[in-house]
Amino acid sequence: MAAQTTSEHRIRTLAFLQVALALQTLALFFQAVTAGMLLSSSHGHVLHDIGSRVMYGASMVYVLAAILAWRPGGGSPRPLLYASGFLVLASAQVVSGIAHLPSLHVPLGVLMFGLSVLALGPVLSVRLPRRSGTRSSGTRS
Structure with a gap:
């Protein structure tokens, strides 16, 4: 029973x-x-401002999820290192955006998006462990 609870916890934290x-x-x-909308629309600034807050909050949620996957779940600390790095980059991104430094802000945003896709x-692709009550219906080759 304890193994099943640990497995379910791992599935939940990995999904989070x-x-x-x-x-x-x-x-x-x-x-x-x-x-891109900043260049062509008057609403671009408002949407970019709102999106920056969502992105920063998402970076904090990623750190929380990495902590939960690592510490109580007994997983690897690597996602926590990635998440912490993203939070540092997000902080630098916010500072460079507020300071109106597009020569730093734009390349940093491209870097962050690329790293986020690479981390995703x-x-x-991690396979979740099967629950103990299910059986495979496929044939072996």
Whole structure:
């Protein structure tokens, strides 16, 4: 029974980590879209400002998910290092945006989006452990 509870906890924390990282990646993509809108629309500034808050919050949620996957779940600390790095980059991104430094802000945003996509791949490809009550219906080759 304890093994089943540990397995269910691992499934939940891994799913939370996947959702948090996917949210962060989507928020960064939204920021790229609204950055383009800054050039062509009067609403671009408002959307980019709102998106920056969502992106920063998503980075904090990613750190929380990484802590929960690592510490109580007994997982690898690597996602926590990635999440902490993203939070540092997000902080630098916010500072450079407020200071109106597009020569730093734009490349940093591109870097963050690329790193987020690269981090998302391995997290989404992790196979979740099967529950003890299910059986495979496929044939072996």
